[in-house]
Amino acid sequence: MKKILEVLRYGNGDIIFKTDVDPLKSPDEINNILIQTMISMATKLWGGNEQAVLAMIRVMAIADLALSVNRKEMVRWLDRESENLHKAFQDANAAFQKDGGKIMTFGPGVMPPKTKS
Numbered sequence: 001m002k003k004i005l006e007v008l009r010y011g012n013g014d015i016i017f018k019t020d021v022d023p024l025k026s027p028d029e030i031n032n033i034l035i036q037t038m039i040s041m042a043t044k045l046w047g048g049n050e051q052a053v054l055a056m057i058r059v060m061a062i063a064d065l066a067l068s069v070n071r072k073e074m075v076r077w078l079d080r081e082s083e084n085l086h087k088a089f090q091d092a093n094a095a096f097q098k099d100g101g102k103i104m105t106f107g108p109g110v111m112p113p114k115t116k117s
Contacts, residue, residue, distance in 0.1 A: 002020040002021065003018060003019055003020040003021075004019060004020075004021060004033055004037075005017065005018075005019050006018040006019070007056070007060070021033065034085075038085060038089065042089065
């Protein structure tokens with residue numbers, strides 16, 4: 001198991017970031033984590049804490065952008081990259097459904113119905 005990102009806030013207000021990932025040593029791992037994260041966020045429920053997790057991810061993204069040397073270029077780059085991934089994901093979903101697959105979506109905090117297997 002690898003720690004992708006751990007963010008801890010200590011009592012005195014210090015926030016510490018830890019990771020086992022070194023993008024300079026294994027740049028391909030970053031792309032793998034990106035795809036795995038997107039699939040996980042699209043297909044798995046996080047135990048009802050989706051809103052809290054997404055809020056914290058967005059807080060960190062906003063903080064990063066606020067400190068960016070070229071914030072507008074970073075926003076454009078994020079927009080371009082996320083748009084490309086969105087299109088690829090939508091195309092994959094369409095192909096899955098065309099092949100007979102069924103996609104069910106659940107809102108944040110909504111658990112799928114319990115069924116007998």
